[in-house]
Amino acid sequence: MLHTFVSSSSSSLLSGASRLSCSKVPQRFFAAAQSVVQTHMPFTPPKHVKIVEVGPRDGLQNERKVVIPTHIKLELIRRLGSTGLRTIETTSFVSKTRIPQMADAAEVMKGLDPIPGVSYPVLVPTINYYHQAIEAGVKEIAIFTSASEGFCKANIGCTVEESFQRFVPIMERAKAYGISVRGLASSSSLSFSLFLKSFLLVHTSFS
Numbered sequence: 001m002l003h004t005f006v007s008s009s010s011s012s013l014l015s016g017a018s019r020l021s022c023s024k025v026p027q028r029f030f031a032a033a034q035s036v037v038q039t040h041m042p043f044t045p046p047k048h049v050k051i052v053e054v055g056p057r058d059g060l061q062n063e064r065k066v067v068i069p070t071h072i073k074l075e076l077i078r079r080l081g082s083t084g085l086r087t088i089e090t091t092s093f094v095s096k097t098r099i100p101q102m103a104d105a106a107e108v109m110k111g112l113d114p115i116p117g118v119s120y121p122v123l124v125p126t127i128n129y130y131h132q133a134i135e136a137g138v139k140e141i142a143i144f145t146s147a148s149e150g151f152c153k154a155n156i157g158c159t160v161e162e163s164f165q166r167f168v169p170i171m172e173r174a175k176a177y178g179i180s181v182r183g184l185a186s187s188s189s190l191s192f193s194l195f196l197k198s199f200l201l202v203h204t205s206f207s
Contacts, residue, residue, distance in 0.1 A: 052182075053080055054089040056108075057123060061092065061101045070104045074111050081115040089142065092123035093133045109136040121182060125156050127169045134179070141174065143167050144184035155186055 056077050060068055073091075080088050090112070096103040105122065112120060121140035124130045133141060145163040146152035152160050167183075174181050 050087065051085065052087045052089055052121075053085045055080065057089045057092050057102070061099050063101055067100055067103075070107045070111060073104070073108055074113075077108075077120070078113065081118050086117060087119050087121065090120040090122055092125075093129035093136075094123070094125060106132065106136040109133075109138055119180070121180070123184075124170065126166055127173070130170045130173065134177070138179070140180040140182070141170070142182045142184055143170055144186055146186045151186065 056073055060073065060076075077088055077090060091105040091108045092099070092102045093105045094102055109120070109122065114120065119140050120138075121142050122133050122138050123142045123144060124133050125144070130141065143166075144156070145160055146155050149159055152158065152163060156163060158166070171181060173179070
């Protein structure tokens with residue numbers, strides 16, 4: 001499972017609109033979205049693409065029926081590293097009750113056999129989990145919010161504004177101790193659909 005970060009907002013919006021074309025979004029919204037993106041956000045080929053492999057974290061945390069043993073996770077991470085990937089999101093330090101698949105986050109980090117040149121970031125939602133990650137030897141973290149209020153509350157139990165407030169102490173400590181940080185904005189087809197409809201309605205109203 002890969003997250004690809006491309007230095008072009010227009011390509012992301014256009015690909016998102018294309019995925020929605022087969023959903024319940026009316027065809028006129030899709031056609032209007034393509035027109036707006038192509039007109040106001042002309043695509044420029046990126047000079048750099050960063051691929052972040054998130055399977056050991058985002059992929060495995062959705063496995064609800066069976067808790068995968070730590071040694072299996074470590075073998076997956078090792079094999080992914082052998083393919084030439086340079087960034088492998090390894091685990092997340094989160095509530096063991098809400099996401100039991102990530103309960104062994106510290107054990108996973110301590111059991112890593114790092115490959116030179118490969119980074120192994122982890123997800124941390126709050127300062128308390130940040131401290132747990134650092135104690136486990138983490139050198140790079142990811143902080144995250146969501147694209148909509150509803151999805152943010154469902155995903156991390158707070159508003160978008162509150163999620164930014166949580167970032168402050170994490171960023172202060174990370175900067176002080178030289179910990180690399182990557183910021184994420186989670187979304188879903190539903191939140192993108194709602195955003196797209198709202199954007200187009202506003203655009204149409206003022207055109």
